[in-house]
Amino acid sequence: MTAFTLPIPVRPRWPLIALASLLAAGGGWYAVAQLAPGDRGVPPIDSSSNYEVTGVQVDVAGKTADExxxxxxxxxxRKGWKILWGRMHGLGPDAAPGLPDSTLDxxxxxxxxxxEQVGPHRYIATLGLLFDRARTGEMIGSGTSTPHSAPMLVIPIQYGGAGPQTFEARTSWQKAWARFRTGSSPIDYVRPVGNGPDPxxxxxxxxxxxxxxxxxxLLDQYGASDIVVPEVYLERRYPGGPIAARFVARHGPDGQILGSFGLVATSPDGLDKMLDQGVKRIDELYVQALNGGDLHPDPSLTIEEPDAPADDLLPTTTDDPLASVISGIDQGSQSSATIQVETADVAALDQAQSALRAVPGVQSASVQSLALGGTSLLSLSYDGALGPLKLGLQARGWRLEGEGASLVMRRAGPAPAPSPAPPPGQPKP
Incomplete structure (x- = not known):
């Protein structure tokens, strides 16, 4: 019997030499970490927040494959438009109005x-459609039945073999949230990129x-009102084998659990697809909590500002509401706030800004985040207390809700109709 000796592979020594040179130069592990610049930060892929409709199935025959x-x-x-309209109005797709193909284009x-499956005379596929938010918002209208949440800061946490990670490195869980299109979700997610001071x-x-x-x-720095913490626990059965994942949806600074579920990927190649599915299901949990009233911002996260005394806001010397507003403004103090306002179209945005700028004491009312067909954010800077600002908007047909630096601006409802006069001969109630 002849014995064979397998050659031992020799690894190149240049990585070790380079590592030793960096350590000897006094840079330590900090210098080693600088060898991989740009290893942090995953910007959202779809920053336009387009509406998304997935899973549209088609099966069409034609003379040629292209036809x-x-x-x-x-x-x-056509199917995607009806599905989107029905989703935004809480109705079935059959109730959606029809649009010509030129408008849909x-x-x-x-x-x-x-x-997809392409044949010589047949085309079978499952398609996903992206609708431009600015153009589609005007056609959907403002009468949507789906409520919208306050801005939610997203902190995705991945648990795995390296321990829990958020933005310390580019994780698969962070990339899945960056791929998620938030335009079709009523949750207003604020997704940090993960670079700079984020880690x-x-x-x-x-x-x-x-x-x-x-x-x-932190919430004031990132322009959010509350926090959501989606978590994933990854367990690899063996190298190259299935990957089990447990997803947990947390909310608020106290980490309230809104729901959890589990998924399994048959191989490492299916990890990204499983995480994408996990993000969509976690979004569904947050939407259910929003519809149930459990996803409201924590009142302890709002910085309350004391209102001016009632005697200063409503003096008895005049009946003009605008004069009372002017008299209640403190010219020596300046405040800022973020105002949420529903903007079905550009005209609604202009009306809201005009109403704010017309109130005495308002320095600026600029657009911080534009979402036609949804909820836009306005950055407001004004002099004085919050009470005179509310009264000034109320005199112009608007209602300002909330306290502190996060406010909601809505159209004031119609005044109640007066009670009818009693018929002659009957005493007045």
Missing amino acids: ARTAAWRIAQ SIIAGIEVES LLLNLGQARRPGRLWWRS
Whole structure:
């Protein structure tokens, strides 16, 4: 018997030499970490917040493959529009009004092919459609029955073999949230990129911090009103084998659990697809909590400002409401706030800004986040207390709700109708 000796592979020594040189230069592990610049930060892929409709199935025959594909995409646009309209109004797709193909071509931002089978005379596919939010919002209208949440700061936490991670490195869970299109969700997610100070400010320790003082500073810095912490626990059965995941949806600074579920990927190649599905199901949990009234901002996260005394706001020397507003303004103090206002179209946004700028004491009312067909954010700077501002808007047909730096601006409802006069001969009630 002849014995064979397998050659031992020799690894190149240049990585070790380079590592030793960096350590010897006094840089330590900090210098080693600088070898991989840009390893943090995953910006959201769809920053336009387009409306998304997925799972539209088509099966069309034609004289040629191109003709069948073109006809199938036309049919998918019509189906997608009806599904989107019904979703936003809480009705069935059959109740949606029809639109001509030329109009649908102008509002479609893109078509994604989830799966397709192309034959010589037939086209079978499952498609996803993206609708431009600015153009589609005007056609959907403002009478949607779906409520919208306050801005929610997202801190995704992934538990795995390396321990819990948020923005310390690019995790698969963070990438899944960056791929998620939030335009079709009533939850207003504020997704940090993960670079700059994000790894230091938004980490596991902060997600478990019960104190409200630091939370208020962070929420004001990121333009949010509350926090959601989606978590995923990954368990790899063996190298190259299935990956089990447990998803948990938390809300608020106290980490209230709104729901949990489990998914399994048969191989590492299916990890991204499983995480994308997990993000959609966690979004459904948050939407259910919003509809049930459990996703409202924590009152302890709002910095309350004392209102001016009633005698200063409503003097008895005049009956003019605007004069009372002017007299109640303190010219020596300046405040800022973020106002949420529903903007069905550009005209609604202009009306809200005009009403704010017309109130005495308002310095500026600029657009911080534009969402036509949804809820936009206005950055307001004004002099004085919050009470005179509310009265000034009320005199112009608007209602301002909330306290502190996060407010909601709505149209004031119609005045109640006067009670009818009693018929002659009967005493007045």
